[in-house]
Amino acid sequence: MNPDCLILRLGELTLKGRNRGRFEKSVMAQIRKSLAAFPDLRYKQEFGRVYVEIGGAPYDQISSSLNKVFGLTSYSPAFHVPLELEVIREQALGMMQALPQIPKTFKVSVRRVNKDFPYDTQQMNYLVGGYVLQACPGLKVDVHQPEVELRIELREQQALLYMQVIDGAGGFPHGSSGKALLLLSGGIDSPVAGWLAMRKGLELEAIHFHSYPYTSERAKQKVIDLTRKLSAYTNSIKLHLVPFTEVQTSIHGVYKDNLLVTIMRRAMYRIAEKVAQREELLALVTGESLGQVASQTLPSLNAIGRSVTLPILQPVMMLDKKEIVRLARQIETFEISNLPYEDCCTLFLPDNPSTNPNLRVVEKVEEQMDFLPQLEAEAIRLTETIVIRIDDKDEADEHLF
Numbered sequence: 001m002n003p004d005c006l007i008l009r010l011g012e013l014t015l016k017g018r019n020r021g022r023f024e025k026s027v028m029a030q031i032r033k034s035l036a037a038f039p040d041l042r043y044k045q046e047f048g049r050v051y052v053e054i055g056g057a058p059y060d061q062i063s064s065s066l067n068k069v070f071g072l073t074s075y076s077p078a079f080h081v082p083l084e085l086e087v088i089r090e091q092a093l094g095m096m097q098a099l100p101q102i103p104k105t106f107k108v109s110v111r112r113v114n115k116d117f118p119y120d121t122q123q124m125n126y127l128v129g130g131y132v133l134q135a136c137p138g139l140k141v142d143v144h145q146p147e148v149e150l151r152i153e154l155r156e157q158q159a160l161l162y163m164q165v166i167d168g169a170g171g172f173p174h175g176s177s178g179k180a181l182l183l184l185s186g187g188i189d190s191p192v193a194g195w196l197a198m199r200k201g202l203e204l205e206a207i208h209f210h211s212y213p214y215t216s217e218r219a220k221q222k223v224i225d226l227t228r229k230l231s232a233y234t235n236s237i238k239l240h241l242v243p244f245t246e247v248q249t250s251i252h253g254v255y256k257d258n259l260l261v262t263i264m265r266r267a268m269y270r271i272a273e274k275v276a277q278r279e280e281l282l283a284l285v286t287g288e289s290l291g292q293v294a295s296q297t298l299p300s301l302n303a304i305g306r307s308v309t310l311p312i313l314q315p316v317m318m319l320d321k322k323e324i325v326r327l328a329r330q331i332e333t334f335e336i337s338n339l340p341y342e343d344c345c346t347l348f349l350p351d352n353p354s355t356n357p358n359l360r361v362v363e364k365v366e367e368q369m370d371f372l373p374q375l376e377a378e379a380i381r382l383t384e385t386i387v388i389r390i391d392d393k394d395e396a397d398e399h400l401f
């Protein structure tokens with residue numbers, strides 16, 4: 001059964017006053033944008049909720065768009081019928097019978113907004129519940145842990161019936177927390193970090209370092225595909241592609257020891273910070289996760305993080321790999337990340353990367369590399385920037401290759 005209405009619930013309960021107003025306005029704007037392909041939808045906003053008449057529009061497509069709207073707490077596909085007991089009863093029974101199988105237990109919960117309706121909540125529970133019970137042998141009422149909760153809202157003009165409350169993406173509306181720059185590798189962690197950052201209301205640009213021709217065009221394409229997945233949650237994402245080969249090979253030319261990774265990553269961070277400042281972005285977002293590899297021990301994070309002054313946000317820092325993978329599957333980046341193309345960080349790896357780099361030593365080694373500032377500036381100058389949109393796959397691909 002294609003529902004004819006949706007109930008959308010916006011925002012966290014803790015939001016108050018002016019904040020709530022602003023919050024709801026921007027979630028609403030994002031909902032309208034993401035459902036723009038269905039121009040016939042009718043919206044009615046009310047106390048933290050939105051009722052959407054969907055007419056004949058396909059529910060499956062609508063719900064998959066809604067799942068990408070941050071700030072949407074939950075939603076329910078619903079049916080509306082006239083405010084008449086008999087019709088409500090029939091609709092309730094029809095919905096139970098349309099389930100793949102009749103549940104063992106259920107409960108009716110009525111909410112009466114319309115105080116003129118002749119039956120009160122208790123009476124309605126009984127009148128509708130009893131009717132359904134009679135028609136479904138074996139079905140029982142369980143008020144504590146029912147398998148199915150059939151909810152009925154008695155509104156001013158009509159009654160709404162629904163059974164499902166589906167979790168939305170949650171979080172804060174897109175852009176409400178400001179803008180940041182995501183360091184996006186081709187790996188599993190950084191797209192998840194980006195998604196978590198966006199869910200907290202950050203608008204992102206992304207930056208990727210490639211070492212062409214040591215890394216392939218396909219590695220670059222992978223990052224474009226990942227960015228496109230993330231862009232489904234906004235509308236478009238600017239992706240900065242930094243040619244990092246010169247910086248890497250030059251460092252490697254004079255230094256091959258155990259601090260190599262630390263030094264390369266510091267160069268990466270410095271470049272990212274400059275690009276962020278140029279684009280007026282107030283933080284870097286990365287996919288580091290504590291203890292995962294040599295460059296993600298506390299001393300490494302310290303030595304690397306000290307190369308910049310912008311805040312570095314690391315949303316997956318405290319998550320287990322298993323949790324990160326679960327999220328990567330949920331946001332559909334896992335399969336792309338899992339493709340085997342090499343990342344620039346895996347090139348020139350020393351045999352024994354330091355897990356305990358000493359900041360002073362690192363700075364000393366770097367001081368010898370007087371070519372670095374100029375090469376970093378040159379990398380920024382040669383950076384190409386493309387805008388990735390969810391729906392322009394062909395255009396972006398042609399533009400690049």
Ligand code: ATP
Pocket residue numbers: 182183184185186187188189190191207208209210285286287288289292293295296343344345
């Ligand atoms: P990921 O799964 O995101 O690649 P990782 O576990 O492989 O992370 P590292 O390779 O140490 O970890 O990278 C840590 C973080 O540094 C990444 O999550 C990403 O934010 C950033 N990073 C690494 N390589 C690149 C790159 N080539 N371009 C942009 N950012 C990068």
Ligand code: MG
Pocket residue numbers: 185186187188343345
């Ligand atoms: Mg990686």
